[in-house]
Amino acid sequence: MTFGKAPDPMPAGASLLASRPIPTAAINRLSHYLRCLLELEARKVRNVSSQQLARSFHLSAAQIRKDLSQVGGFGIRGVGYEVPSLIRGLKQVLGLDREHPLLLVGMGNLGRALAQSPVFQTAPFRIVAVFDKDPQKVGKPVAGLEIEPMSALRAAVSRFGARIGIVAVPPRAAVTVCRALAAAGVQGILNFAPVRVPDLPGCAVRNVDLIVTLEELVYALRSGGSDGALRPEGV
Amino acid sequence: MTFGKAPDPMPAGASLLASRPIPTAAINRLSHYLRCLLELEARKVRNVSSQQLARSFHLSAAQIRKDLSQVGGFGIRGVGYEVPSLIRGLKQVLGLDREHPLLLVGMGNLGRALAQSPVFQTAPFRIVAVFDKDPQKVGKPVAGLEIEPMSALRAAVSRFGARIGIVAVPPRAAVTVCRALAAAGVQGILNFAPVRVPDLPGCAVRNVDLIVTLEELVYALRSGGSDGALRPEGV
DNA sequence: CCATGTGAACAAATTCACAGCA
DNA sequence: TGCTGTGAATTTGTTCACATGG
Numbered sequence: 071m072t073f074g075k076a077p078d079p080m081p082a083g084a085s086l087l088a089s090r091p092i093p094t095a096a097i098n099r100l101s102h103y104l105r106c107l108l109e110l111e112a113r114k115v116r117n118v119s120s121q122q123l124a125r126s127f128h129l130s131a132a133q134i135r136k137d138l139s140q141v142g143g144f145g146i147r148g149v150g151y152e153v154p155s156l157i158r159g160l161k162q163v164l165g166l167d168r169e170h171p172l173l174l175v176g177m178g179n180l181g182r183a184l185a186q187s188p189v190f191q192t193a194p195f196r197i198v199a200v201f202d203k204d205p206q207k208v209g210k211p212v213a214g215l216e217i218e219p220m221s222a223l224r225a226a227v228s229r230f231g232a233r234i235g236i237v238a239v240p241p242r243a244a245v246t247v248c249r250a251l252a253a254a255g256v257q258g259i260l261n262f263a264p265v266r267v268p269d270l271p272g273c274a275v276r277n278v279d280l281i282v283t284l285e286e287l288v289y290a291l292r293s294g295g296s297d298g299a300l301r302p303e304g305v
Numbered sequence: 306m307t308f309g310k311a312p313d314p315m316p317a318g319a320s321l322l323a324s325r326p327i328p329t330a331a332i333n334r335l336s337h338y339l340r341c342l343l344e345l346e347a348r349k350v351r352n353v354s355s356q357q358l359a360r361s362f363h364l365s366a367a368q369i370r371k372d373l374s375q376v377g378g379f380g381i382r383g384v385g386y387e388v389p390s391l392i393r394g395l396k397q398v399l400g401l402d403r404e405h406p407l408l409l410v411g412m413g414n415l416g417r418a419l420a421q422s423p424v425f426q427t428a429p430f431r432i433v434a435v436f437d438k439d440p441q442k443v444g445k446p447v448a449g450l451e452i453e454p455m456s457a458l459r460a461a462v463s464r465f466g467a468r469i470g471i472v473a474v475p476p477r478a479a480v481t482v483c484r485a486l487a488a489a490g491v492q493g494i495l496n497f498a499p500v501r502v503p504d505l506p507g508c509a510v511r512n513v514d515l516i517v518t519l520e521e522l523v524y525a526l527r528s529g530g531s532d533g534a535l536r537p538e539g540v
Numbered sequence: 541c542c543a544t545g546t547g548a549a550c551a552a553a554t555t556c557a558c559a560g561c562a
Numbered sequence: 563t564g565c566t567g568t569g570a571a572t573t574t575g576t577t578c579a580c581a582t583g584g
Binding site: 091092094097098101102104105106126127128163164165166170179180182183184186187188189190195233234240257258259260264266269274276278280281282283284285286287288289290291292293 | 326327329333337339341361363398399400401414418419422423424469475492495499501504509513516518520522524525526527528
């Protein structure tokens, strides 16, 4: 900014958190940047420029600079970014500077696979309790945990301080389970069931909808294009 | 359109396919519309207005009309949309009016779960062959199929006319496997490994990246907002 | 002199408001 | 009259070009 800074009521240091809401697409990109930076860190790389980062991803250097400048003044002009400090900064922005205990509901094929997946056993994420409504399954061990009944949800939320639940139940049960999680105090849900979950006050939902993703892929076949666009979503 | 239709070089009937590229976000929405319409069809509902559809989703009626008008002249003014014919139209636009045999690579926990998932056993999708590089696993049965070695990929592509592959292998193997699939003639890949796949000429990639999605969810916790935004995502 | 940070130009997508037709 | 279809307005996001500062 060149001019017009006089009426600045923002106290210094308040810029990291609580600034303007960052669009979801940008958050996704920050996740990717973080992953790449962790790889660089493992390779003992100490600093990196937006150019170099842009080569690793499929993005423009300008986009990276915009994203990073938006979330805080990392980066040294004329030099680039210092890897360890940028990692710390991104973790803080994304909220990854603390543990995130996860509750997993639904111990069918998918649920059992997720319970054992390295993704959910890598800091800062860890599955701390698993649930199923089937009395036959309750009490059985899965991935070092004992399957609990749905009635134990609320207790688990407060015991572990869990804020995130994972839903891996059949479609027809998904909405009920999501409501139960929200009622138990969970603030975020990762939903694997191919159904649209209605708004749950105080609880954010992200869907991993394999049918939609597959259909998106089918449509992409037609154009032969290998776009990929970073996310999608997702993903 | 009110005026200026004279210089229209587009022959009638060519509007459905081969019109302008539809943005990915819109394709995702069409998938959701289709799902809702199938539910309405099962409930014997014969027609529906954009208003009614908008209530089922979390979208504006205007968005639905725009999306649907963009892909073809379904809809009757003053009445709404006829459910069965709109279903047919959307299936055609999305490319779901034909079978889509799927090849699944990676028979770890996730791979086995996916092999048995109803999502991949519901028309028009069906897993027709499964693969693993581990000789110990080759020959073993999974979900009614026999695990094949990676060397059998190309033969399976031509035998089944498969165009889509699913990658459920560990991160470090994912890029190699994606290249192998593309080399075997696959035109689309659904990648579950949390890695960025480089561009593969002639092969579209969609990532189901649980780490990125979880991190997105963590960020959403902060705002307490239950936005959800329909997509992605994703992913 | 280099690479960041950022206003300004640009592009894409969504919403609005109403014309047009059953 | 009611609901679709669609140009125009608006909002949102991305790219560019250059001033800034270590």
